[in-house]
Amino acid sequence: MAADLMLNLHQGRSFELLLVEDNPEELRAAQEIFAQTNLPIRVRTAGVEETLDVLRQEGTFCDTPRPDLILLELSLRTGSAIELLTQIKLDHELQAIPVAILGPPSEEAIDTSFESDADLYIVKPLDAQQLVMSVNWAQGL
Amino acid sequence: MVASTMPSRDHLARIASNRGCPGIFMFTLSKKLIWADRRAWELCRRLTKERKAANNIPETIKDVHAKLLPLLKDNKGAKNPDDLFVRKMVEGPGISLLVCGFGLPDPGNSARSRILILLEQIGGRGEAAAQQAQEIFGLTRREVEVVQHLLKGWSNKAIAHELKVSEQTIKEHLQRIMTKTTSTSRTGVLARVLFL
Numbered sequence: 094m095a096a097d098l099m100l101n102l103h104q105g106r107s108f109e110l111l112l113v114e115d116n117p118e119e120l121r122a123a124q125e126i127f128a129q130t131n132l133p134i135r136v137r138t139a140g141v142e143e144t145l146d147v148l149r150q151e152g153t154f155c156d157t158p159r160p161d162l163i164l165l166e167l168s169l170r171t172g173s174a175i176e177l178l179t180q181i182k183l184d185h186e187l188q189a190i191p192v193a194i195l196g197p198p199s200e201e202a203i204d205t206s207f208e209s210d211a212d213l214y215i216v217k218p219l220d221a222q223q224l225v226m227s228v229n230w231a232q233g234l
Numbered sequence: 235m236v237a238s239t240m241p242s243r244d245h246l247a248r249i250a251s252n253r254g255c256p257g258i259f260m261f262t263l264s265k266k267l268i269w270a271d272r273r274a275w276e277l278c279r280r281l282t283k284e285r286k287a288a289n290n291i292p293e294t295i296k297d298v299h300a301k302l303l304p305l306l307k308d309n310k311g312a313k314n315p316d317d318l319f320v321r322k323m324v325e326g327p328g329i330s331l332l333v334c335g336f337g338l339p340d341p342g343n344s345a346r347s348r349i350l351i352l353l354e355q356i357g358g359r360g361e362a363a364a365q366q367a368q369e370i371f372g373l374t375r376r377e378v379e380v381v382q383h384l385l386k387g388w389s390n391k392a393i394a395h396e397l398k399v400s401e402q403t404i405k406e407h408l409q410r411i412m413t414k415t416t417s418t419s420r421t422g423v424l425a426r427v428l429f430l
Contacts, residue, residue: 198266200290204279207272214275216268222338222348223269226260230271 108134108228111147111160114195115140115171123164123219130221134228141172145180148187160190162231164215167196167206175209182210191231195219256334257353259291261299263306263345267291277353281326294324298335299349306337306347323356323421330356330385330424356385356428367427371414380407381427384420 114120120138127136137160139147147154148163163181167174174194182188193213194206203214213230215223257274261267278290301320318337323330332354340346364381367373373381376397383393390408394401412418415426 198268203270203275203290207275210272212272214270216266220268222260222346226258226269230258 108132108162108232109158109160110134110136110162110164110228111144112136112138112164113141113144113169113174113177114138114164114166115169116166119166126219126221126224130224132225132228141169141174141177144177148181148190149184159187162227163190163192164219164227165192165194165211167194167202175205178206178209178211193227259295259351259353261349261351263303263347263349265296265299268348274351274353277329277331277355280329281324281331292324292331292333294322294331294333295335295351295353298322298333298351302335302337302349306339306349307344323424325421327389328386332356332428356424363427367415371411371426373411373414377407377411377414380404381411381423384424385427 112120112123114123124136127134137147137157143154144163146152147157148159150157150159165174165178169177178192178194181190181192188210191212192210193215194202194211195215195217196202196206198216206214213227215227257277258269258271259267259274260269275290278292278295281292282290298320302318305318318339320335322333324333325331334352334354336350336352338348338350340348364373364378364385367381368375368378379397380393383396388396390401390404394404397404408420408423411423415423417423417426
C-alpha cells in the first residue's frame with residue numbers, strides 16, 4: 094500500500110461492501126482496485142433496481158448480509174444515485190449503513206451528496222488508499 | 235509549526251478520542267481533494283459561509299498542506315512520523331477549528347503520497363480545558379470565563395456583551411491571560427489551553 098494505513102478488521106467476520114454501479118467499465122475498474130488491495134472484504138455489486146431489495150433482504154436476497162459500507166456511483170445510467178441515497182437514509186432500518194458517494198471533483202456534487210446525507214465522498218477514480226480509508230472509517234477508524 | 239515541539243500522534247489521538255470524532259479530508263500532493271467525510275465538509279461549510287468564501291476549503295487547510303508538502307516531496311523527515319505533522323487553528327464568527335495535517339509518504343513513489351487533514355471543532359471541551367488552565371496558569375474565575383468564550387470563537391465585543399463589561403476590560407483580561415500563559419496572541423492562548 095502506498096500510504097501506511099492500517100486495516101483494523103474485526104476478527105472472524107468479513108467486511109461486507111456493496112458497490113452500486115451500472116457501468117460495466119467502471120465496475121471492472123473498481124473490481125481491479127479491490128483485487129489490488131487484497132483486503133479481506135467481501136464485495137457485492139448491485140444495480141439501482143435491486144439495491145433496496147438487497148439492503149432490505151427481500152426476495153432472493155433474504156440471506157444476503159447487510160453491508161458495512163455502500164459505495165454508490167453518483168452518475169448512474171439507470172437511475173438517480175441521490176434519490177437512492179435519500180431512500181436509504183429515510184429508511185430507519187437502513188439509515189445507519191454508511192454510504193460513500195463516488196463522484197467528480199466538483200464542489201456542487203460534493204455539496205449535493207452531503208446535503209442528501211451521504212457519509213463520505215470519494216473523488217473518482219477510486220484508488221486503493223481511498224478504499225482503505227473508507228473501510229477504516231466505516232469501522233470507526 | 236512542525237513537530238518537534240508538538241504533541242506526539244499518540245497524544246493527539248488521546249485528545250481526539252476525548253473530544254469526539256474529527257472531520258477528515260485526504261488530499262494528493264497537488265492539493266486535489268480525493269476523500270472527505272461529511273463532518274469535515276460541514277465544518278468547512280460553516281466556516282466559509284460565514285466568510286462568504288467562494289471555495290469551501292479554507293485557506294488554513296491549504297497552509298497546512300503547503301507546510302507538509304516539502305517534507306513529503308523530498309521524502310526527508312519521514313523517519314519519524316511525528317515530523318510529518320502540522321497543526322493550525324482557524325477562527326470564524328461562532329466557530330473555531332483545530333486543523334491537524336499528517337503526511338502519509340509513499341517511499342516508492344512520492345506522487346502517491348497523501349496528506350490527511352483532521353478538523354476538530356473547539357468548544358465542546360472548552361469548559362474542562364479552561365478549568366484545567368485555571369489550575370495550571372493560575373487564572374482568575376473571570377479570566378477562565380473569558381477563555382471559555384474564546385474557545386467558542388467569540389470576539390472581544392461579544393465576550394464583553396456577555397459578561398456585561400466594556401471591550402477594554404476584555405482586552406485587559408486577555409493581556410493578563412497572555413502573560414500568564416506566555417502567549418502573544420488569542421490563538422496562542424487557545425493553543426496553550428488546549429495542549430496543556
